[in-house]
Amino acid sequence: MLIDHPILGPRDAAEFVYKGDAMLIHRPDWQAEDAVAQFTDYGYLRDNPAGLHRELWFHEQGDRSWLVVTRDTTTHEITKVELARDVARAEGRSR
Amino acid sequence: MHYSGFKVIKEALTGHRGWGPAWRDATPKAQYDYVIIGGGGHGLATAxxxxxxxxQARIAVLEKGWIGGGNVGRNTTIIRSNYLLDGNEPFYEFSLKLWEGLEQDLNYNAMVSQRGILNLIHSDAQRDAFIRRGNAMILNGADAELxxxxxxxxxxxFLNVNNARFPIKGGLAQHRGGTVRHDAVAWGYARAADRRGVDIIQNCEVTGFRIENGTCKGVxxxxxxxxxxxxxxxxxxxxxxxxxxxGMRLPIESHVLQAFVSEGLKPLLPGVITFGAGHFYCSQSDKGGLVFGGDLDGYNSYAQRGNLPVVEDVCEGGMAIFPNLGRARLLRMWGGIMDMSMDGSPIIDRTHIDGLYFNGGWCYGGFKATPASGFAYAHLLATDTPHKTATAYRFDRFATGHMIDEKGMGNQPNLH
Structure with a gap:
């Protein structure tokens, strides 16, 4: 697989480490009333869809940036690659 | 029809006209006591x-394709019970004991071959870990030898014991481990279940559940x-x-695991060897092909095929420890989809919906578990209590902190 890095261009997926579902960007509020339940969901439950999946890849053998890759889990086709930083900011994470 | 040596000779002398189908092609009835979704090894064993x-009676197994077309026909056929943790080892040892009596029980030749499995050791730390594992196995009634x-x-x-990075310093052997012909496991359970009245319904895909007031009424x-x-x-x-x-989300990611077989060779490899440090394991099938595999590709996938970097990685691992592998040609490679759970261990449990039960999360250890998984799941279904060897395989262990994490990797499914 080739991952079209937004800064570096197409790179071999073997340069990257896979983390998992991009929802992991949204760490729950530890002060919430139901923080325990939220963290259980966050830590252990996944949508695991057959089809389009937004997921985190880390460019460990490259510029060490985190990416959000949109990939079809039934074909491995990658349709979108974004910097995780941009995604997190757009979705309301401040840092 | 009972299979026997006498029957084989009789059929050989009469033109093989007396063999019937091994199981009926059942049409679905309107109502069953038990509907098992999935006609793989575990589903058929459960039935x-x-x-x-x-x-129990009035049992159906629903399979969307043909039975045995999924992971029971895609694995590398190894059986063993060399686990460490209390939640796992009694279960897998129970499974190995069921394998030992399986063919007589099913009246079906599944080619169960206890040719032994050997885990290679390359360092003092690994030796300590394997001694501990071996002791845990012996305490649970399994066999282990350093x-x-x-x-x-x-x-x-033929093993390269002087590899510069991973010299072989010993090994942990389980002589009762080995291989089984995987297709015959599906067919043997299907035939034996059918003979006891189970309806095996192929080409029947479940498209939804009928759930009323928190109770599952059917599919x-x-x-x-x-x-x-x-x-x-x-x-x-x-x-x-x-x-x-x-409406359920599971503590599971689906990942693709590749497997490989070489061209047929004369007998070379008498048992199963695993080179965990190099992400490679191998056995030789009765047809002569070297059957081997390694790591997951590492990303969520439902594609039943992997990519080339892992092919290279597995073959490099093989060449490091088993150099004459390089003289054999690769015949086939394929992929299967694994339920990779968050702690690397399976789930056999009720769900929050009455009448709906779950068995899954087998990671890449499902084949060896087939008999015990079927037995324990049947126990749960029939009695609503877990089998004594499967009490730890609960859904709520993630919330309560009772993970069964053999490798100590944490909640990262692609590392188990």
């Missing part, structure tokens, strides 16, 4: 033990609604896709 051990390098060379003279399928007292999901690899239809 068989429900009928045989727990004396072998020296000399003993390994005697049995496997919608491509062949119409089928009512059920109890519905049992048993579709490892596709568990998330199926349970989503019941």
């Amino acid at each position: 068989y033990y429900l009928a045989k051990e727990f004396k 072998l020296s390098t000399a003993q390994i060379v005697e049995r496997y003279p 919608e399928t491509s062949r119409g609604f089928i009512g059920a007292g109890k519905v049992a999901s048993c579709v490892a690899g596709s568990s998330s896709r199926l349970m989503e239809k019941a």
Whole structure:
């Protein structure tokens, strides 16, 4: 697989480490009333869809940036690659 | 029809006209006591033990394709019970004991071959870990023996014991481990279940669950609604896709694992060897092909095929420890989809929906577990209590902190 890095261009997926579902960007509020339940969901439950999946890849053998890759889990086709930083900011994470 | 040596000779002399189909092609009835979703090894074993051990009737197994077309036909056929943790080892040892009596029990030749499995050791720390594992195995009634390098060379003279990075310093052997012909496991359980009245319904895909007031009443399928007292999901690899239809999210990611077979060779490799440090393991099939595999590709996938970097990695691992592998040609490679759970261990449990049960999360250890998984799941379905060897395989262990994490990797499914 080739991952079209937004800064570096197409790179071999073997340069990257896979983390998992991009929802992991949204760490729950530890002060919430139901923080325990939220963290259980966050830590252990996944949508695991057959089809389009937004997921985190880390460019460990490259510029060490985190990416959000949109990939079809039934074909491995990658349709979108974004910097995780941009995604997190757009979705309301401040840092 | 009972299979026997006498029957084989009789059929050989009469032109093989007396063999009937091994199981009926059942059409779905409107209502069953038990509907098992998934006609793989685990689903068929569950049906068989429900009928045989727990004396239940009105059982159907629904399979969207043909039985044995999924992971039971895609694995590398190894059986063993060399686990460390209390939640696992009694279960896998129970499974190995069931394998030992399986062929007589099913009246079917599954080619169970206890040729032994050997885990290679390369460092003092690994030796300590394997001694601990071996002791845990012995405490749970399994067999384990620590072998020296000399003993390994005697049995496997072709191994490269002087690899610069991973010299072989010994090994942990389980002599009762081995291989089984995997297709015959599916067919043997199917035939034995069918003989006890189980309906095996192929080309019948479950498209939804009928859930009323928190109780599962049956399943919608491509062949119409089928009512059920109890519905049992048993579709490892596709568990998330199926349970989503019941509104459940699971502690599971689906990953692709590749496997390989070489051209047929004369007898070379007498047992199963695993080179965990190099992500490679190998055995030789009775047809002569070297059957081997390694790591997951490492990303979520439902594609049943992997990519080339892992092919290279597995073959490099093989060449490092087993240099004459390089003289054999690769015949086939394929992929199967694994339910990778958050702690690397399976789930056999009730769900929050009455009448809906779940079996899955087998990671890449499902094949060896087939008999015990079927037995324990049948126990749960018939009695609503877990089998004594499967009490730890609960859904709520993630919330309560009772993970069964053999490798100590944490909640990162692609590392288990």
